[in-house]
Amino acid sequence: MAKISAQICRLAACAGLFAATLSAAPAAAQGELKPVNGFDGKTIRLGLIQPLTGPAAVLGQPVVAGARTWFDYINKEKGGIAGKYKVELVVEDHMNQQAPTVQAYNKIKNDVVMVAQLFGTHTTLAVLPQVNDDKMLVGAGGYDYVFFKERQLLAVGAPYQIMAVNALAELWNNQGYKDKTVCALIRDDPYGAAGLEGVEFASKKLGFKVAAVVRFSMADQDFSGQMAQLKAAGCQLVYVTTIPPQFVRMVGNAVRVNFAPLWLGQFPTWSGVLVDNPAYDYMAKNLMIASEGPEWGDMSVPGMARMVELQKKYAPEAKPDFFFTIGYKSAQAATAVLEAAVKAGDLSQQGLAKAYEGIGAMSFGGLTGDHVYGSPDQRRPPLTSSLFKVNKAKPYGLEAVRTNFTSDLAAQYVDAHK
Template sequence: MNTTHPRHRATTAVLAGALVLLAAATGCSAKADGEGGGDSADGVRTGPGVSATTIRLGALTDLTGPYATLGKSVVQAQQMWADEINAHGGICGRKVEITVKDHGYDVQKAVTAYADISPDVVALPQVIGSPVVSALLDDVQRDHVLTFPQAWAASLLGKDAVQVLGTTYDLDMIAAVDFLTRTQGLKKGDTIGHVYFEGDYGSNALEGSTWAARKAGLKVAGQKIKATDTDLSAQVSSLRKQGVKAVLVSAGPAQTASLVGVAASRGLRVPVVSSAPGFAPQLMKTAAAPALTAMLHVVGAAPAVSSELPGVREMVTAYQKKYPGSPVDSGVLSGYNAAKLLGDDLKKACAAGSLARADVVEAHRSQTNVDTGLGTPQDFSDVNRPASLATYVLKPDAKAVGALVGVEDAHRAPGVEEYLG
């Protein structure tokens, strides 16, 4: 029985059609819009994306695909951060600009968008989608463009320029199994279902649940689905026949709603725990809301936006004022946190005398205990390990901001260190 963690395996992204050839745009040599590397008038070394007056950042997001709601929240939160920073003089005496490109969760469109945007930015505080980030890994690493994915697959670890923020999907599922055994009465010999998307997201989550279940003496009944599968009646029927005592889901909000709603209607009223991307506050306005309230918990690296953490409360107040009518969901917190972290990196790089890309990456990787006040402290020094090992447990509450409330504060599930090896 091999328990070696799979994050050390090479990840290959295969793209249909011709490969897009990108010109290398490293921190000190390439020119972008007339901006070459060198020293500016203030003595700070610059490179692509940085002029004497401006720091340009990029976002490769989903505004028209399956994660459009998330994309909008992240974009708006990061623009709010930029506006706040600029109102106080910017960073390193420069105004921050964010150029947004919508890829609609299409990998080939994302590759083309990266080719278009990469010569003109110093970093990417947002790239949505594990498949998208996987396709761009080598280009981002070659170009030294510090990149924060809105994706948490362990396969994205191992690159200096790519930083998965918080935990990874597998660690969250280990925490989910631990939560079920501690609080929901699961015991040795029981079977738990795991419904998961094909691809890096779902497979990484399944790795975690399988490992944790084996340690706890449980069995896992896996059900792999596609992002286009929105009626999970067949999966629920199969899990019911297998006598599952709980279900894990690592998919999108539509799949979570279908799974829980169908399970409740067919008498499979068992605990369900979702990976963070599987929940959105809009679900609490659907017919599945009562079942979600009764059966669902959510695990992830971030607290609920209804949290009493002062930093979260300040962010929520500012966001509601700036974007009245827009839902305050996990994307707001995730996007704002990523932007704040990148801002800290840029300030640290400036203090060291260089805003060249490679030096921004170095400034980021030099930090071992970073706390934005929006969750748990993070360690960015080891490219092969998640920045945090602590997972929150949340549950739906239609009356709460973001429709989630905290159940358990961030904690490291038993066995995580053993799992990481």
């Protein structure tokens, strides 16, 4: 199958590319597609497995809104995938927990063509053995670098490791944090481990020692012990891997012991709802976020301009949110795979796998860096990421310090982990 370069940043051009590709398809592919699990000959059903209840719901609900927005556009303005097959989303709640993830996956796996987005690093890893056995294509909502090398995972976005090394390099080299005492506050699971891996790689390349690595669990509610350890170690910059409800509690414990380092948060640490939290002033002074892409609403970025246009049209109730962007990007990537599979006349698991490996280079119009897909050994994640500071005057409460930049460390990390 010929490779298809999906340039999502220019939707009109992208639609034209897909249309031209389909028009050139073999006669067999132009006819009616054979029904498979999740496809009855008319409608393509896709899974979304997200935290819709519990502490992480503030992150999972915007993911669903972003994915719905993209597929509303595809269904209503493009006539569906390949201008013909409408998309229906099957949404399940996994509460950001491993066992419910496995249950949700088993509930829908025979009723969907693919899982367009599965939220979480630890949750994705929990179900990965079954995903591999089933040959199911799954949009990986976790940002661990290893997901780019898993055959059945469709990873979108710069990995946590890349975000960490770029942000630390920027702070160390350009933002006045060279020779500061660096520490890490790490959730004791694969999500935390991915961030810590980036911190430790940066420490070796930039020549600093991680003075303290302090851990916590997802169930922890009190962090007074962790704050005491970090303060005793003299930490001036702390890389933290958590989610908003826990970070608020961390801040409360930090304030009580008069501990105010620069917190560098892995991006799920932040949510726009925190601008109304009583701890906002502390966060505005002491928190930066390692993330990717532009500020919400930066209309100079083609992908952002188009996403905001579609959000206003199809999800006007949705607030600016990075996790909306995640759902939207994941839906775009799934669309590229589905279009290629329809072109080849095969929506089976084998057909989707072949389509995925044939995509090649893919751009998201500045919402994330350029991706290279293909077979696992050919895939390459984006090397760019962004650094933000807290500012409630900005949509989503984040102001860009520097966007879509890279460092020598990012390429070195990927080269070291091929």
